[in-house]
Amino acid sequence: MMDIQVKQMPAYDVIVVGGGIAGVAAAVAAARGGAKTLLMEKTVTLGGLATQGLISWYEPLCDGEGKQMIHGIAEELIRLSVKYGFEDMPHKWGGVGVPRANYTRYATHYSPHIFALALIRYLEENDVALRFDTLATYPDVEDGICRGILVETVGGREYFPAKMVIDATGDATVCERAGIPTEYGDNFFTYITHELNADDAQKLAESGNFCPARRWRWTGSDLFGNGNTDNKHLQARTADDVTAYMVRGGRTVLDRLEQEDRFSREILSIPTMPQFRKIRRIIGESEFNGTEHDLHIDNAVGTMGDFRKAGRRFELPYTTLYNKAVRNLYAAGRIISAKGDGWEITRVIPVAALSGEGAGTAAALCVKQGCDNHTLDVALLQKALTDAGNRISL
Numbered sequence: 001m002m003d004i005q006v007k008q009m010p011a012y013d014v015i016v017v018g019g020g021i022a023g024v025a026a027a028v029a030a031a032r033g034g035a036k037t038l039l040m041e042k043t044v045t046l047g048g049l050a051t052q053g054l055i056s057w058y059e060p061l062c063d064g065e066g067k068q069m070i071h072g073i074a075e076e077l078i079r080l081s082v083k084y085g086f087e088d089m090p091h092k093w094g095g096v097g098v099p100r101a102n103y104t105r106y107a108t109h110y111s112p113h114i115f116a117l118a119l120i121r122y123l124e125e126n127d128v129a130l131r132f133d134t135l136a137t138y139p140d141v142e143d144g145i146c147r148g149i150l151v152e153t154v155g156g157r158e159y160f161p162a163k164m165v166i167d168a169t170g171d172a173t174v175c176e177r178a179g180i181p182t183e184y185g186d187n188f189f190t191y192i193t194h195e196l197n198a199d200d201a202q203k204l205a206e207s208g209n210f211c212p213a214r215r216w217r218w219t220g221s222d223l224f225g226n227g228n229t230d231n232k233h234l235q236a237r238t239a240d241d242v243t244a245y246m247v248r249g250g251r252t253v254l255d256r257l258e259q260e261d262r263f264s265r266e267i268l269s270i271p272t273m274p275q276f277r278k279i280r281r282i283i284g285e286s287e288f289n290g291t292e293h294d295l296h297i298d299n300a301v302g303t304m305g306d307f308r309k310a311g312r313r314f315e316l317p318y319t320t321l322y323n324k325a326v327r328n329l330y331a332a333g334r335i336i337s338a339k340g341d342g343w344e345i346t347r348v349i350p351v352a353a354l355s356g357e358g359a360g361t362a363a364a365l366c367v368k369q370g371c372d373n374h375t376l377d378v379a380l381l382q383k384a385l386t387d388a389g390n391r392i393s394l
């Protein structure tokens with residue numbers, strides 16, 4: 001076996017692995033909580049699926065009946081998503097109007113590319129150290145404590161010591177390798193590109209409205225399985241699974257392009273990460289299963305609606321963010337402990353930001369208090385989240 005040098009890197013109070021929406025929210029919350037925070041991201045872009053995956057629709061912060069459910073960093077991020085772009089939320093929610101008739105929930109379209117740039121500035125403004133091109137490979141776990149993260153970079157293999165770690169990888173790589181139990185998700189095949197056709201370009205030139213100019217084109221199925229013609233459920237367990245998914249997506253788009261007039265359209269973007277909705281999630285101290293609507297939970301870290309259906313309101317339990325088998329590790333985003341319908345409700349952008357803020361705030365408090373995820377005083381966490389503008393109970 002080759003002897004590979006490991007470079008020792010500076011220690012951080014909180015290391016967040018993964019710069020998707022959950023990771024950004026977690027890192028900002030931890031830094032605001034006074035923790036020296038590093039966010040490491042394996043690519044060179046922030047936003048994860050919400051930017052690189054071309055998901056350009058921020059699901060609602062409200063319950064669909066006029067009540068705002070999610071505040072805090074999720075709300076800062078929805079506003080940031082449109083701050084430098086041409087889209088906006090409905091008037092009722094303080095926007096200048098979504099160019100999509102009849103939609104009234106607190107949601108918006110946004111430009112994924114502009115949002116990705118804005119997220120870098122957002123981290124800078126919040127004193128989060130950012131490291132791109134840093135692939136977290138293995139957590140260094142000893143006696144139920146993650147002492148640091150081993151990474152691969154262009155500069156070689158490196159080791160970052162940490163007091164607290166937050167896994168926001170979208171696939172629970174850190175938690176799984178730390179020994180926490182996980183479950184794989186089933187996916188319909190979906191491949192989305194952003195395209196511009198000649199008719200829409202004409203409309204843009206005449207109206208000055210850019211909205212039709214970035215059109216989603218689907219290959220495969222929507223989230224309900226409509227269009228899932230081969231009736232297959234896919235999982236992302238290996239690099240072969242991911243490769244097959246991306247190759248299939250690219251091939252089907254190319255097949256379609258072959259049938260079209262090549263002078264009639266352009267592809268503006270292809271996804272640079274696989275559009276699996278659910279890869280792997282942790283099995284935490286509790287599992288949110290989506291049946292808990294209108295139910296009060298003592299250890300809630302926030303409230304949320306259901307993006308698919310108006311009138312359903314939930315509290316998100318703190319205990320979905322960790323498994324005490326590793327006492328200084330949290331999960332955030334689409335990998336938290338939510339199963340079945342609960343996974344559907346929690347995997348979308350606003351809830352990823354909500355769980356990220358919960359995990360980041362909790363991690364900073366653990367550093368301050370010198371405690372573990374399961375010994376943290378939840379009342380203290382709830383006070384910190386409330387002080388930061390969040391709603392904790394229904």
Ligand SMILES: Cc1cc2nc3c(=O)[nH]c(=O)nc-3n(C[C@H](O)[C@H](O)[C@H](O)COP(=O)(O)OP(=O)(O)OC[C@H]3O[C@@H](n4cnc5c(N)ncnc54)[C@H](O)[C@@H]3O)c2cc1C
Nearest residue numbers: 018020021022042048049059136169170275333334347349
């Ligand atoms: C087809 C599809 C349609 C969707 N539509 C919508 C929609 O309309 N509206 C909506 O709100 N949501 C939608 N979603 C869901 C939503 O986009 C995501 O679930 C959400 O953005 C997940 O955020 P996250 O931060 O948890 O994870 P991710 O976005 O997956 O971010 C994880 C980040 O971690 C990085 N990373 C992973 N492993 C490592 C590692 N080892 N080291 C360092 N970095 C690592 C990744 O590069 C990535 O940047 C959709 C999802 C899909 C797939």
